[in-house]
Amino acid sequence: MSARAxxxxxxxxxxxxxxxxxxxxxxxxxxxxxxxxxAETLTHPHPPN
Numbered sequence: 001m002s003a004r005a006x007x008x009x010x011x012x013x014x015x016x017x018x019x020x021x022x023x024x025x026x027x028x029x030x031x032x033x034x035x036x037x038x039a040e041t042l043t044h045p046h047p048p049n
């Protein structure tokens with residue numbers, strides 16, 4: 001699972017967030033499309049629920 005791989009590589013959600021798409025690409029299972037989608041999700045505002 002990509003989320004687990006990111007957390008294993010960066011140690012925490014804060015670590016994932018402080019890294020960026022170029023670093024995410026070093027994680028197995030994270031390709032250019034997933035890195036781009038994650039970056040877009042994290043940078044676009046979301047309305048409150």
